[in-house]
Amino acid sequence: MSDPRNPAGTADQVDEKEILLNEKAKALFRAIRCLECGSGQNIEFSNAPTAVALRDRVRKLLRDGLDSETIRDYLTQEYGQSVWFQESDIFWTDPVLRGLWLGGALLGGLVGVTVLRRRGTLSLTSKTLASPRLLTKTQIRQLTQQIVGQRWRWSAAEERTLQTILSPPAQQSGVTRKSP
Incomplete structure (x- = not known):
């Protein structure tokens, strides 16, 4: 109607x-x-x-x-x-608050690394921090398990990918570079 x-x-x-x-x-x-x-x-x-x-x-x-x-x-x-x-x-774009958030995140990360190092479960040296390729497969597995828990396991594809990523670059034999 x-x-x-x-x-x-x-x-x-x-x-x-x-x-x-x-x-x-x-x-x-x-x-x-x-x-x-x-x-x-x-x-x-x-x-x-x-x-x-x-x-x-x-x-x-x-x-x-x-x-x-x-x-x-x-x-x-x-x-x-x-x-x-x-x-x-706006809260997240204010430079002062952004600095506080970033500072808090950095402080939290620093505290986390310090706690893990004191427990002896995380051994980071300047060499391992400089290049993740120097971390062994076991160290990567330990770090991952600390972050996500003990029940977590790598799949076969992830193992291969990690091995490729973490292995040092192949040296080319027979080719030498002269420095200037």
């Missing part, structure tokens, strides 16, 4: 328009910082009163026909540039 106020076909157009409007709104919601929640949250999922009001305002502006850039300009005038997430504001 069709609605007498809407001619046939316009309901689909309204639904399409509403879906497009919601997609544009969600994209803007992800880019707008919640003014009450702090610097780490956008207004998309925030229940703070200002976030709800901002979502309603953005939807109204989109329904009024304003495009995303005009809405950006309007909100920037209204609230300032701090309402928008900037590239450097």
Whole structure:
């Protein structure tokens, strides 16, 4: 049964328009910082009163026909540039936080190697660190088992590949190079 106020076909157009409007709104919601929640949250999922009001305002502006850039300009005038997430504001791209993550990973690796060396289960020398080709098949197997557990075993194909990778390059006989 069709609605007498809407001619046939316009309901689909309204639904399409509403879906497009919601997609544009969600994209803007992800880019707008919640003014009450702090610097780490956008207004998309925030229940703070200002976030709800901002979502309603953005939807109204989109329904009024304003495009995303005009809405950006309007909100920037209204609230300032701090309402928008900037590239450097995002957690994993902030140089200070990136340094902390990298430092933590390096420190964790250093602690892990130190613990394994003290246990005597990992014997790394400057020679083995300089070239992985100098690690024996047994050392590689021991390292792998320490990382992934005792139950893990190499398949025959993996054994052949490892042997190829870890064996020193073949020396060409009869060809000598003179140094300049």
